[in-house]
Amino acid sequence: MSADGQRTVTWLPEIRRGGFRGALYGDTDPADLCGYPDHPPRMGFFTDTSVCIGCKACEVACKEWNGVPEDGLNLLGMSYDNTGGLGADTWRHVAFIEQRKPVAAPDAGVAREGASDQLRWLMAADVCKHCTHAACLDACPTGALFRTEFGTVVVQEDICNGCGYCVPACPYGVIDQRKDDGRAWKCTLCYDRIGDGMEPACAKACPTDSIQFGPLDELRERADARLAQLHAAGVADAQLYGRDPDDGVAGDGAFFLLLDEPEVYGLPPDPVVTTRDIPSMWRHVGTAAAVMAAGAVAAFAAATLGGQR
Amino acid sequence: MSRRRAEQPVVPPAEFTSYYGKPILNQPTWASPDIPGYLFLGGLAGGASLLAAGADLTGRDVLGRTAKAGALTAGLVSVAALIHDLGRPARFLNMMRVFKVTSPMSVGSWLLGGYVPAAGVAAVTALTGRLPRLGAVATAGAAVLGPGVAAYTAALISNTAVPAWHDGYPEMPFVFTGSGMMAAGGLGMLSGLLPGAGPGEAEPARNLALLGAAMEAAAFERMEHRIGMVAEPYSRGRGGGYVKAGKALAILGAGGAALSRRSPVATAVSGVALILASAATRWGIFHAGLASAADPKYTVVPQRQRLNERTLAASRALDAD
Ligand code: SF4
Ligand code: SF4
Numbered sequence: 171m172s173a174d175g176q177r178t179v180t181w182l183p184e185i186r187r188g189g190f191r192g193a194l195y196g197d198t199d200p201a202d203l204c205g206y207p208d209h210p211p212r213m214g215f216f217t218d219t220s221v222c223i224g225c226k227a228c229e230v231a232c233k234e235w236n237g238v239p240e241d242g243l244n245l246l247g248m249s250y251d252n253t254g255g256l257g258a259d260t261w262r263h264v265a266f267i268e269q270r271k272p273v274a275a276p277d278a279g280v281a282r283e284g285a286s287d288q289l290r291w292l293m294a295a296d297v298c299k300h301c302t303h304a305a306c307l308d309a310c311p312t313g314a315l316f317r318t319e320f321g322t323v324v325v326q327e328d329i330c331n332g333c334g335y336c337v338p339a340c341p342y343g344v345i346d347q348r349k350d351d352g353r354a355w356k357c358t359l360c361y362d363r364i365g366d367g368m369e370p371a372c373a374k375a376c377p378t379d380s381i382q383f384g385p386l387d388e389l390r391e392r393a394d395a396r397l398a399q400l401h402a403a404g405v406a407d408a409q410l411y412g413r414d415p416d417d418g419v420a421g422d423g424a425f426f427l428l429l430d431e432p433e434v435y436g437l438p439p440d441p442v443v444t445t446r447d448i449p450s451m452w453r454h455v456g457t458a459a460a461v462m463a464a465g466a467v468a469a470f471a472a473a474t475l476g477g478q479r
Numbered sequence: 480m481s482r483r484r485a486e487q488p489v490v491p492p493a494e495f496t497s498y499y500g501k502p503i504l505n506q507p508t509w510a511s512p513d514i515p516g517y518l519f520l521g522g523l524a525g526g527a528s529l530l531a532a533g534a535d536l537t538g539r540d541v542l543g544r545t546a547k548a549g550a551l552t553a554g555l556v557s558v559a560a561l562i563h564d565l566g567r568p569a570r571f572l573n574m575m576r577v578f579k580v581t582s583p584m585s586v587g588s589w590l591l592g593g594y595v596p597a598a599g600v601a602a603v604t605a606l607t608g609r610l611p612r613l614g615a616v617a618t619a620g621a622a623v624l625g626p627g628v629a630a631y632t633a634a635l636i637s638n639t640a641v642p643a644w645h646d647g648y649p650e651m652p653f654v655f656t657g658s659g660m661m662a663a664g665g666l667g668m669l670s671g672l673l674p675g676a677g678p679g680e681a682e683p684a685r686n687l688a689l690l691g692a693a694m695e696a697a698a699f700e701r702m703e704h705r706i707g708m709v710a711e712p713y714s715r716g717r718g719g720g721y722v723k724a725g726k727a728l729a730i731l732g733a734g735g736a737a738l739s740r741r742s743p744v745a746t747a748v749s750g751v752a753l754i755l756a757s758a759a760t761r762w763g764i765f766h767a768g769l770a771s772a773a774d775p776k777y778t779v780v781p782q783r784q785r786l787n788e789r790t791l792a793a794s795r796a797l798d799a800d
Contacts, residue, residue, distance in 0.1 A: 194581070236500050238762045248499045255501055267496060309638060311585035312570075313577040332506035332566015338639035338772060343505040352566025433779045436498030440782035440789075444638050444645055445581045451634040451648050452580070458633070458652030459626035464696070465660055466529035469686035470537055473679060 212321035214423035223292035231375035298357035300423030306336035341441035418442030513564035515765035520557035524662025532622035545670035550604035588653030614707035645769035650702035657694030664688025667751030718767030725759030
């Protein structure tokens with residue numbers, strides 16, 4: 171626990187309590203792990219991309235509610251995507267993919283014969299995953315990033331010193347530094363709204379309920395049912411992404427239903443939280459440091475034995 | 480044609496899918512020369528503190544003073560570089576707000592917080608000749624913390640999602656400490672040229688440099704070999720260029736250090752080459768990491784391969800039932 175009561179996994183006893191499994195990787199309740207005694211259920215997003223219409227209401231609502239600055243009006247030549255990707259000034263990003271693929275049409279909910287050469291348009295609203303084991307949070311040296319009672323991951327803007335460590339730590343390319351401001355920014359899962367019992371701005375604005383907000387347990391059930399429905403309708407490529415508590419980040423607080431492989435949407439196919447390996451990293455650092463000290467002793471001993479004092 | 484193909488070993492597919500070729504990861508915001516300089520100077524400082532302690536124990540005054548001055552300067556400049564790289568330099572002290580073992584930058588800040596004052600007292604007492612007892616304690620303290628200062632930055636860059644940095648985590652600390660020994664050894668060799676240097680003054684530094692150069696080269700080789708295609712940026716582009724320059728300088732410096740012990744010119748050239756070799760390696764590792772983050776290939780291909788293998792294993796297990 172840091173000085174002002176905000177909780178992060180900061181110190182060995184917390185890791186020891188659960189062993190490395192649970193503390194650094196593997197299924198766990200992150201709010202429990204961070205020592206919240208009585209906490210609300212873990213909240214998250216289920217983004218069902220099969221019903222996304224690419225209206226970008228979520229992008230706009232997020233910018234408006236959170237006062238995220240304008241970051242350039244660009245034409246990127248990437249279908250209808252003129253935002254590019256998540257970053258300091260884009261906390262919801264709608265991806266657009268145009269593809270010709272021999273697949274069943276997802277929109278009608280039924281398999282269509284001979285749909286092989288039809289243009290398919292995939293749209294997906296990406297967001298911070300609020301990882302069960304969040305590399306950004308683990309890496310943050312100031313405790314600016316912290317775990318909320320809802321199990322979400324939030325940056326405290328009054329503490330972040332812009333060291334930038336969270337940026338390459340995130341396996342999804344979500345958090346980034348705002349250039350003119352120096353600090354790191356990302357989705358807060360509308361911490362200010364959900365604390366007051368409201369849903370996040372993007373979920374509120376989404377006209378198709380592609381973005382669903384709620385307790386993670388419920389969302390997972392709903393997603394499983396939707397996946398079964400799509401599979402039954404012949405949409406074989408439909409898959410849940412970030413739903414599995416056994417994956418490399420122990421599941422995401424914000425997970426997705428995709429209609430193609432994750433990398434098609436710019437998502438890593440099998441992300442792993444880097445801090446899973448931190449015990450081994452420290453062991454190697456310790457050995458290398460000891461070898462260095464031994465090397466110095468040897469360097470002096472060799473000089474002495476060689477008759478040079 | 481198809482038969483010939485069947486005889487070829489199975490290689491991971493070079494093709495992969497991406498979103499308009501965009502990187503998966505966000506590009507590290509760390510800048511050059513701040514961050515590669517910080518990696519290099521930490522190694523130099525750590526190695527120099529070891530030389531300083533050894534020099535005191537074996538009565539090598541000139542080597543000791545050179546190493547202490549070098550350690551303090553390198554330590555201070557590396558901290559300055561780190562602060563300069565922050566988006567909010569005025570909030571540097573927020574680093575001391577918590578202590579997190581999951582964050583090498585946090586651990587490193589505390590380490591530097593102990594190391595730099597120790598190196599400072601060691602250097603100032605040695606150069607002024609005042610308070611020798613305090614100086615001895617500080618020299619010992621700096622020597623104890625020094626290897627940690629040289630090594631932790633390896634965990635710092637490896638504890639990221641950047642494939643070339645992360646996947647190299649077992650060897651990276653050995654590359655870094657080897658590199659630090661080489662740089663500090665190179666610096667120490669120069670002390671043998673200073674007035675007042677006795678015979679064999681810089682001999683331990685020469686030994687340290689040779690050991691370090693061998694260790695850096697061996698660990699780097701092993702890392703590149705083990706991590707396969709993810710290591711590509713270490714031999715290509717800007718990062719690859721620096722790495723190659725580092726290897727050439729290390730060979731020049733180590734060769735000179737081993738062969739021409741008597742020539743002051745050769746000693747000076749070798750010493751400087753060894754210091755530059757260490758810097759070039761760090762710059763190479765830094766830029767290779769940036770390239771590795773910028774190309775989605777290095778994120779997608781190994782992950783896709785891992786995922787496919789898992790799916791295959793799962794379906795085989797299902798078949799076996
Ligand atoms: S997706 Fe990235 S920024 Fe979001 S919680 Fe996970 S590691 Fe942090
Ligand atoms: S940039 Fe800010 S939020 Fe990110 S790791 Fe550094 S202090 Fe933490």
